[in-house]
Amino acid sequence: MEVIILPDRHKAAQMVARIVAKELRANLRLVLGLATGRTMERAYDCLVDIHRTEGLDFSLCSTFNLDEYIGIPADHPCSYRRYMDERLFDQVNIPKANTHLPDGMAKDLGEECRRYEASIVAAGGIGLQLLGIGSDGHIGFNEPLSALRSRTREKALTPATLEQNAPMFGGDPANVPRRAITMGVGTILDSARALMLVTGESKASILAKAVEGPITSMVTASALQLHPRCQVVVDEEAASELKGIDYYRWVFANEPEWAEFQDLA
Numbered sequence: 001m002e003v004i005i006l007p008d009r010h011k012a013a014q015m016v017a018r019i020v021a022k023e024l025r026a027n028l029r030l031v032l033g034l035a036t037g038r039t040m041e042r043a044y045d046c047l048v049d050i051h052r053t054e055g056l057d058f059s060l061c062s063t064f065n066l067d068e069y070i071g072i073p074a075d076h077p078c079s080y081r082r083y084m085d086e087r088l089f090d091q092v093n094i095p096k097a098n099t100h101l102p103d104g105m106a107k108d109l110g111e112e113c114r115r116y117e118a119s120i121v122a123a124g125g126i127g128l129q130l131l132g133i134g135s136d137g138h139i140g141f142n143e144p145l146s147a148l149r150s151r152t153r154e155k156a157l158t159p160a161t162l163e164q165n166a167p168m169f170g171g172d173p174a175n176v177p178r179r180a181i182t183m184g185v186g187t188i189l190d191s192a193r194a195l196m197l198v199t200g201e202s203k204a205s206i207l208a209k210a211v212e213g214p215i216t217s218m219v220t221a222s223a224l225q226l227h228p229r230c231q232v233v234v235d236e237e238a239a240s241e242l243k244g245i246d247y248y249r250w251v252f253a254n255e256p257e258w259a260e261f262q263d264l265a
């Protein structure tokens with residue numbers, strides 16, 4: 001795991017977008033794993049900007065989102081399908097048929113989860129997985145005690161998650177669906193590369209647990225310590241409780257891979 005600390009949330013989002021753009025230019029058929037949440041909105045804004053100003057081509061890539069709520073239709077204003085269409089898919093040249101989210105309205109949800117896993121495998125596996133972190137340490141909707149080898153399945157959301165996501169549902173946690181389909185921790189760990197974006201003071205304590213704490217299913221983001229190629233891009237506020245800050249900065253300044261990103265530091 002590597003931690004990259006940038007001055008603010010905008011630079012952190014730019015970094016993530018530039019890494020995605022670089023991967024996509026190197027492999028036009030990239031299979032992208034995508035995340036939702038307010039943090040990720042800025043990264044998608046930057047990606048749309050790169051598409052518009054530099055002609056970044058999405059026409060051959062395909063995408064798989066981490067999760068979707070159960071029980072709200074795709075065209076519901078708060079569905080993750082709607083979020084992705086509005087924030088990214090409708091703004092770039094990706095064919096809709098190449099974009100995948102679990103169907104939270106499927107009659108047989110267990111079958112839908114198996115189908116989703118199989119479609120990721122059929123696409124060749126996820127090349128680059130974007131991630132955020134929930135206030136309870138979840139990745140996707142892998143709530144505390146999710147098995148670290150779990151695959152795509154249904155999950156009940158914790159009260160902390162309902163609270164965190166309430167602003168998107170008019171502010172009342174009671175309006176947030178209580179269940180979701182999510183890729184498992186094991187599914188996420190199978191990606192070739194993982195890139196987590198974490199910003200803001202409110203994430204400082206959970207980020208420190210995920211990055212520097214023990215690997216535990218109580219904080220499923222800590223499982224990323226097992227990922228062979230995981231980078232965590234954070235702003236100064238989110239980094240404020242990390243113990244190894246000086247070392248992380250040193251690595252970022254000295255690794256040749258990051259030379260072209262030094263203007264963001």
Ligand code: GLP
Pocket residue numbers: 035036037038039040066067131132133134135138139140141161165
């Ligand atoms: C939701 C998503 C997670 C995401 C989290 C972060 O819970 N299921 O994948 O990481 O939101 O949200 P935010 O960026 O709004 O803090």
